[in-house]
Amino acid sequence: MTARIAVPLQYSSVRVHVDKGRQWSVVEHLLLFALKDHSRTASELAERSALPPRMVVEALIYLMRAGWVEIIVKDDRTEFSITAGGLANVDLPLLPAITELVSRPMKFAIEMLHGSVLRWREIDFLSPARFDRLKGAGIIALPEPAQLPVHRQSDVIASLLDDDERFRGLDGSVARPGRGYALVTVVGTRVDGLPSSAAPALRSLVLETAAKQSPSAAPIAARPSRQAQIALPQRRIAFAASDLILGVRTMRSISMRSSGKRDPRSSSIRPSYP
Numbered sequence: 001m002t003a004r005i006a007v008p009l010q011y012s013s014v015r016v017h018v019d020k021g022r023q024w025s026v027v028e029h030l031l032l033f034a035l036k037d038h039s040r041t042a043s044e045l046a047e048r049s050a051l052p053p054r055m056v057v058e059a060l061i062y063l064m065r066a067g068w069v070e071i072i073v074k075d076d077r078t079e080f081s082i083t084a085g086g087l088a089n090v091d092l093p094l095l096p097a098i099t100e101l102v103s104r105p106m107k108f109a110i111e112m113l114h115g116s117v118l119r120w121r122e123i124d125f126l127s128p129a130r131f132d133r134l135k136g137a138g139i140i141a142l143p144e145p146a147q148l149p150v151h152r153q154s155d156v157i158a159s160l161l162d163d164d165e166r167f168r169g170l171d172g173s174v175a176r177p178g179r180g181y182a183l184v185t186v187v188g189t190r191v192d193g194l195p196s197s198a199a200p201a202l203r204s205l206v207l208e209t210a211a212k213q214s215p216s217a218a219p220i221a222a223r224p225s226r227q228a229q230i231a232l233p234q235r236r237i238a239f240a241a242s243d244l245i246l247g248v249r250t251m252r253s254i255s256m257r258s259s260g261k262r263d264p265r266s267s268s269i270r271p272s273y274p
Contacts (some may be wrong), residue, residue, distance in 0.1 A: 003210035007185075008141070009110060011107065011109040012178070013175065014105070015104070018103075022041075032090050047061075068083055083250065097166075108157075115149030117197060120197065123183075123193065126182070140213060167188075184206055189207065
């Protein structure tokens with residue numbers, strides 16, 4: 001059985017300011033510390049750290065881009081050495097991330113039943129006006145709770161950031177809050193339209209509501225095909241095998257005769273050759 005459930009939600013659109021940049025790993029910090037006393041080759045670093053050589057080289061490349069490691073040549077050896085910038089940061093508890101301040105818009109939703117934070121691009125949003133128009137289409141709306149869940153806006157935004165982003169602040173003057181529904185489709189035990197970030201209790205409630213739907217409820221009508229929408233007239237025709245025209249030249253000749261024109265390709269003037 002197929003059912004469509006409308007989950008009530010609140011949404012908001014804000015502009016956030018984040019520090020975007022790569023965070024340093026423990027491995028990169030370890031390799032930088034290994035170069036604190038004297039320079040070493042990549043093979044020596046891989047042997048001392050028990051890490052794959054490829055991982056060591058990739059980490060050294062990132063440290064070189066930050067300006068904390070440089071390459072030096074000693075006789076016939078190519079070694080990696082720490083720079084003054086690396087010495088200034090190697091003893092810190094965490095290496096400072098090299099980031100840039102980025103400002104971008106963000107839109108998110110919070111379902112009202114269990115307070116799950118949903119990414120806007122992962123839901124099928126129904127505005128209140130659109131929901132009113134579709135009330136007779138067999139959509140079941142979950143009731144709104146008497147007390148809505150409370151979230152700190154900074155915590156909500158932090159949960160939606162990428163791994164290389166850190167929340168710095170937001171511009172509240174452009175915030176646009178609102179309410180609506182997330183349209184969820186249940187086919188058997190499969191729930192479509194509900195993001196993975198939704199609370200398991202909400203998913204269970206959606207399945208339970210769909211199971212309680214009476215068989216007499218209005219089914220979801222399939223969209224009629226274009227051929228079914230257009231009524232084409234039917235006519236009987238008589239067709240014989242002699243009606244077939246084979247070949248391009250024969251077809252062109254018959255077309256020219258029927259229109260009274262002369263085929264320019266059938267000119268009586270023939271070129272003469274010696």
